[in-house]
Amino acid sequence: MNQVLAGIDFAPVVPVWLIATLAVVALAALAPALLRIAVTADGKRRLAPAAGALLRLAAFAALLLALANPRLVEETRETRPDIALLLVDRSDSTGVGGRAAQIEAARQQVESRAGRLAETELRVVEVAEGGNQGTRLWTAMERALAEIPRARLSGVIALTDGQVHDLPAAPGLEAPFHLLLPGRAGEVDRRIRVVEAPGFGIVGRQVELRVVVEDLGAPAGEGSGAARLSIRRDGGAARVESVPVGREHRIAVNIERGGPTVVELTAEARPGEVSELNNRAVVSINGVRDRLRVLLVSGEPHAGQRTWRRLLKADPNVDLVHFTILRPPEKDDLTPLHELALIAFPVRELFQVKLREFDLIVFDRFANRGLLPPVYLRNIADYVRGGGALLLSVGPEFAGPTSLAATPLGQVLPARPPTGPGAAQAALLEQAFRPRVTALGARHPVTEDLPGANPVDGPGEASWGRWYRALRADARAGSTVMEGPDGAPLMLLDRVGEGRVALVLSDHIWLWSRGHDGGGPQAELLRRIAHWTMKEPELEEEDLIARIEHGRMTVVRRSLEASPPPEITVTAPDGMASRHQAEARGGRAVAELPATQPGVWQATDGRRTAYAAAEAGNPLEIADLRADAAALRPLAGATGGAVRWLGTGEAPEVPELRRVAAGRDTYGPGWIGLRRNEDHTVTGITALPLLPPWLALPLVLGLALLAWRREGA
Structure with missing residues (x-):
């Protein structure tokens, strides 16, 4: 819209200070003539300017006015429409009840009414779900304001439930901010809040959860009392406890196994509450074992004797007890016992008194030469059946008369060496070979995806180094995950009762650790074997x-x-x-x-x-599901905006929109106002001199001549 405005303007032809100086000099020169005192006939004194003084004053005024160069200026303006911003909250909390439909209906009404306002443009901004950051209404508004000249901003209208999570401490906004909320004031919401929940727990021990059941918005005196809290673990039967509302409650949870334990907490619904969405909380606690106690018993010294010790000592979660049999009982070379061992081998203490305190027992090339009586070996077998872990890495001794397979411990072993005359020699396979992962081993987590393994579904060998000795044995239980020469079992894994047994039918795995013939994944394989026997959840095959x-x-x-x-x-x-x-x-x-x-x-x-x-996709959004103006009311008050509720009827109670002049009230009963800024762009200017030189010169000279004639009369 174009407007034409006229006014008087000055364009001095000399500096203003010079005009002011000339005015002072003129007044000083004319002051005696203007302030002359005359005596009347009756003797009274009165002010009587000299003849021609006023004409001289008029001549000087005309001269100064000509120097000031007054002009009649006509300005053509193009007015620019004001811009109002409408924020529409689409976060998850507005989906509670019928809020989304009410906000959408209110949006349509605001757009319709804003369309009837003259010189007003309405821009709509959708405030999307902010994920774990909550409702980012202020961020969306600032992004929109960056594209709006502040001189044209007439106001901001927010359709939201008031749950805003990015409001700055001192928001700066000059235009009125009007808040329209769905529903009515006084909503109540019950929620369960987890104060503290451990992420990990030791298997066999208890952890403690700290939770609070709160009633938000409850009238004074109604926010106390008790509520029923259901506690469900791993989808099992619920345990119900009565907890005080508004006070912290502690819940003990037993960690019975490794891996995640899922605890679901549900508070009973409160009559009249907004939603039950935040009446539920879920906590996942990862069960881990305490420091694992491992007993390693090494038999006959061999080149790879340190392999198991180094592996187990490298794990900070393992407490290792290691005994090495340096001399069998039948060998007597007259060396005193105190020179062979720092302490006596505590057979009874280890294999009877404290046997079940160990998480894993490892025998590395151990031969039964009477050091462990049958009753202790039977204790180890019972220990395995009751949930213990046993790992054997064997060599030639496994095929001889001192084999552990010929003891009560053999009842829990997944393979037996051949028996009979010459069986020991026949069982010993001394030839170069590359261990192969079996088809079953390719599916087992212990040997699955081992670096350098052979392809199971096609021809080809493994790329890792060769071994040179293995033991032939008859597999009678368990899973053969690796094989040696001629398809002979090389590594067997078995579940016995509640426990587990691993049997490695070679003592040459140490060659991989030395990098022989390219080496191999020795550390990774032994780690997997040990942790599988100790029931590591991530290595479960079923x-x-x-x-x-x-x-x-x-x-x-x-x-x-x-x-x-x-x-x-x-x-x-x-x-x-x-x-x-x-x-x-x-x-x-x-x-x-x-x-x-x-x-x-x-x-x-x-x-x-x-x-x-x-867990809830946006815990900030569901922390408080009430429609509440508390967070945005200070902003509305500081900017002169209004807070209005849309009501609970089918049609929202949207106030009328009005344009108000700057400095006037921006809301009243039944209406909210948008500021009239009157911003404009000047499209043309026309200037007409009121005292041009051709008129100023004769005017000044004429007044001066009249003054001279008046003084000479």
Whole structure:
């Protein structure tokens, strides 16, 4: 819209200070004539300017006015419309109840009413979900304001539930900020807040959770009392406790196994609360074992005797007790015992009194020469059946008469050497060979994806170094994961009762650690064997694992079976079940699916069940689900804006929009105002001199001549 405005302007032809100086000089020169005192006939004194003094004053004024150069200026202006900003909150908390629909209806009304205002442009900004950062309303507003000249900003209208998480300490905004909230004031929300939850716990011990059940917005005197809290562990039966509202409550959780333990906490709903979304909290505690106690008994000295010791000593989580048998009992070379050992071999203490305190027992080329009586070997076998771990790395002694396979311990071993005349010599395989991973071993987590392993589904050898000795044995149980010459079992893994046994039928693995013939993954393989026997969760060969990261659930089924994997049934926290076909990847079958619903998810393959915890995608958003003006009310008050509720009816109660002049009130009953800025762009200027030189010169000379004539009269 164009406007034409007229006014008087001055464009001095000389500096202003010179005009002011001339004015002072003129007044000083005319002062005696203007201030002359005359005496009347009756003797009174009165002011009587000299003849022609006023005309001289007029001549000087005309001269100074000509120097000031007055002009009549006509300015053509193009007015620029004011800009109002409408912020529409689309974060997750606005989806509670009917807020989203109410905000959308209010948006349409505001847009319609703003369209009827003259010289007003409405810009709409959608405030999207901010993830773990909460509602970023202020950030969205500043991004929009960066494209708006502040001289044209007439106001900001925010359609939000008031849950804003990026408001600065001192927000600077000059235009009025109006807040429109869905619903009515006085909403109440119950939530459960986890004060402290350990991420790890020692297997066999308890950890403590600290939680608080709070009633937000409850009237005075109603925010206390007790609430029922359901505690569910790994999807099991719920345990219900009565907890005080508003006070911290402690919950003891037993860590019974390694890996994640999922604890779900649910507070009973409060009558009239906004939503039950934040009445639930999920905590995942990873069970870890305390420092592992390992007993290593080395028998006949050999070149690789230090292999196991170095491996176990390198692990900071292992407490190692190591004994080496330097001389068998039947050998007598008259060397005093105190020169052979620092302490006597505590057979009874180790293999009877404190046997079950060890997490793993390792025999490295140990021969039964009467050092361990049968009763102690039977204790070790019982220890394995009861959940213990046993690992044997054997050499030629395993095929002879002193073999541990011929003792009560042989009942838990997965392989036996051949017996009979000449069997010991026949069992000893001394030839160069490269260990091979079997088809079963390619699926087993201990030998799966070993660097340099042979291809299982085609011809070819492993790229690691050769060994030169192995023992032939008859596998009678367990899984043969590696094989030696002519397909003879080389490494066997077996579950016995509640425990586990690993048997390595060669004493040449140490060649890999020396880099012989290219070396091999000796440290990684031995680490996996040791940790598998100690039931490390990530090395379970028959297992179902579920985890949730970044809103997606991954279910991994591990199995030694080569058959197609079964479908995975996944149950969401709301009880909705879905079936998914897992993709086979060697010994694993993997299924992935979105998991945005917070709570405990359950996955099962028909035999095993796994649980995973999905925390709320935006914990800040669900921390308080009330529509509350507390955070934004100070900003509205500081800028002269209003706080209005949209009500609970079908149609939102949106106030009328008005344009108000700067400095006037910007809200009143039933209306909110947008400031009229009257910003404009000048498109043209026309200047007309009011005292041009051709007029100024005769005017000054004429007044001067009249003054001279008046003085001479």
